Amino acid sequence: MMEEAKFFSKLRDHIKSKNAFVVYRFPNEENQRVHALLQNNFQSFTCSDFSESGFVFAPFSDKEKIYLIPSTEAEKIEFQHYPESKVDEDQAEVIFQEGNFPQREKDQKDHENLVQKAVDTIKNGHLKKVVLSRKETVQVHDPDPVRIYKNLLDKYSSAFAYLWFHPETGFWLGATPETLLKTERNRFKTMALAGTQLFRNQSVVKWEQKEIEEQKLVTDYILETLADNGIERIEKSDPYTLKAGNLLHICTDITGTFQKNENGIAPLINSLHPTPAVCGLPKEKAKEFILENEGYNRKFYTGFLGELNLKTQVQRSSRSRNQENQQFSAIFESTRLFVNLRCLELKGGDASLFVGGGITKDSIATSEWMETVNKAQTMKAILVK
């Protein structure tokens, strides 16, 4: 384990070298552990069939490059990060941030028109659900990626919190609540996440029928595609409320067993991405609607990222530390991928934030706009000093 200060000083040197790297922490990490992979050469690596091992960074579109930092080409570092003070994610602070980045009227109009067009298309029976998003670019007073990432680590302990750099993509940061795929041997886990409301310290969370139905669409679709892909023993949890920064979502955990064949986990990834949590239903029609109407390139937003086929050593029993039991430790491959939400691209002195939401027949344009404003707060809150 490296000392944190030593790591960040090393990272600053690495940034000067312009070689790729990624720093990341898993959600709810009990021992405060943060991981990093610092690529030790200037080559550009891509992922072709998900048989590779390393950290993957994939765009929304299946026509663009999927980047990879291969395990064999990078120095692997771990350190522990303890927040300087207990920062909470409550509403008061969110409202306070509002003044730093005023909203533009034109952005609102454009987004509401886009949503209305989708609602009309859905009502005409061409679509069931489509996720529509926008990009908001703001000036950052101190655009130091390391400073901003430390804020992110302090603030969002229940998210997958990352800082990525590649000479061809530039800097990306994010705090996403959504697991795309977790595999360990032949077990896997994914989740259906949808429905959004503000967290207001409410003791009882009430969900509207619209949100309940929207989230169920996502769950049903995922269950169906998994069954079509030969996944066995599929189980799902009851829907529960998941807190992500200043927001609440409805979540269903889905687990199962998959048969490993020569294609590895590629069929699983290809059937899940993009889920109706970020694209829509039916998938191809929704994708078409997005590409034709959103009017900007999502790049890595609503793509996915994380550890791919990484070798992990596990003790058979975490309590058995004596010599005798050492022989029971095993090495196996695991994958932990997340959907790239609540993220931003850092470029020059600007940050581009990406935010969206699911549209169904019952969606109201102004409420959908507000939802994106609220989602943007997650990342705006870490930009300020």
Ligand SMILES: C=C(O[C@@H]1C=C(C(=O)O)C=C[C@H]1O)C(=O)O
């Ligand atoms: C699209 C986003 O989030 C997704 C859409 C949600 C919704 O429509 O309510 C909720 C969580 C995510 O699955 C985003 O954060 O930009």
